[in-house]
Amino acid sequence: MPIRLDKIPPLALRPQRPRFLLWLGLLLLFCLLGAGGTLLFGDKTLLQRPSDFWRMALSIPILVWCVLGFGRVLLHVGQQGAADGWDEAREVDMIRKIRQGRRSQQVLAVSLQTALRQPEDEPATQLEVLLSGTMALKSQASRLDGATLRHSCLSCDADENPEAILLSIWAQTLANLAPTLAQLPDDQPLALLLDTDIGLPDKQWRRVWRQAWRESGIRQCIEPVDGSGLAALDQWLDQRIGDRALLLVLAVQFAPQQPEGTAEAAVGLLFGNRLTQTTLAPIAYIHRPEQERKPTPDDLLYAARQALDWVPLESTSIERVWRVGIDAQRAVDFASVLSEVPMPVNKTGLCNLDAMLGHPGCASPWLAIAAGTQAIARGVGPQFIFSGGGAAAGLWGAVLMPVSALLK
DSSP, rough: OOOOGGGGGOOOOOOOOOOHHHHHHHHHHHHHHHHHHHHSSSGGGGGGHHHHHHHHHHHOOOOOOHHHHHHHEEEHHHHHHHHHHHHHHHHHHHHHHHHHHTTTTEEEEEEETTTTTTTOOOOOHHHHHHHHHHOOOEEEOOOTTHHHHHHHHEEEEETTOHHHHHHHHHHOOOOOHHHHHTOOOOOOOEEEEEEESSSHHHHHHHHHHHHHHHOOOOOOOEEOOOHHHHHHHHHHHOOOOTTTTTEEEEEEEEESSSOBBBBOEEEEEEETTTTTEEEEEEEEEEEEEEEOSSSSHHHHHHHHHHHTTTTTTTTGOOOOEESSSSSSGGGHHHHHHHHHHHOOTTTEEEEEEEEEEEGGGGHHHHHHHHHHHHHHHOOOEEEEEEEEESSSSEEEEEEEEEHHHHHH
16 A cells, blocks of 8 residues: 555644733623623612622623633643644654555565576676666567567577477576575465566466476475565555565566567566565665656656655665666656656666666566666665556656665
8 A cells, every 4th residue: 555645634723822912801891891780780879889889890700701711721722632632643643654664675586587688698797788778679570470570589589489488588587596595494485476478378378387386496385476566565565564475576578469669578586574584685675666646747756755765865875777667758757857856867877778678568667676686786876766567557666775775
């Protein structure tokens, strides 16, 4: 559930204090009315007894004034107490929401495969190519129908069996994660999030997936979880932050139905809860992502600022910005946000994965998290991720932090 601090009700309106001059004027008015009433309706012999006259003329007005004044004081005290109670409850709610909003996940293991990685390459080689801005987006044969389209793919061999390619992709992803999982006990629960867009029939690709898992040698049992994209991570932070289970995300875009301008990518990420996971040393921390509510510059600006506030972190501390899964029509909004929130936008500080690879679809946020985590492992500082997953979904902002920065 999104944490909206801007929707927290305002402070209570404070009651106005009783005005001294007004009540002094009322006292004088009551005394005049009392004296006038006594002259009109009192015994005429009272004028010959001044002490009795003034006692009768003033006692009742002063008594009425005291009763009204006491009632006004009680009303003020009650309103003040109600306002204090509202403000205290508001502060407790705000503190709870801030603590909930500032939850984060450990990034424990990463696997990343894009068109810029050759089978024999080390992960560091792919990262170097990514950070250098090398283009993998080019015109080549589509995997499904052979049409020549501009896209990037994980294997350039159009004649190769798609099932065999997909099996090798998943096998490589799991092989990259297996050494980390091998350090955990066999009874360590794993929650598996499969975030996929695969242009093969479900029955076909799921059979390939099960084969890859069986052959991976990973001992832990998995429990599937529903969801997709950063919304699934946001939900995990809300509902399962105290779980012993680790969240294993496998995101694949492979042979999409409309490959024009897209990128094939395979990502594996292992997340741990900071409250329960102490066996593995984290590589980085991914803080609560924030999604824009409407596709407008103002909403995207709010999301970016709120994502930074969850750390909390000054925008000038960000060393690299990742842009991925953002359609061309939102480029103006993206540029507007960067002008309002100062971040590094030079050639070395901004990495446009869409321009290099194409649109990674469902793998977009996970691709940026994986690449940013690998950059942090090499000593780069805080990262900011702008990501989307399609034209209909709102864009997200998220901060990826080095472990050392949170220990200071």
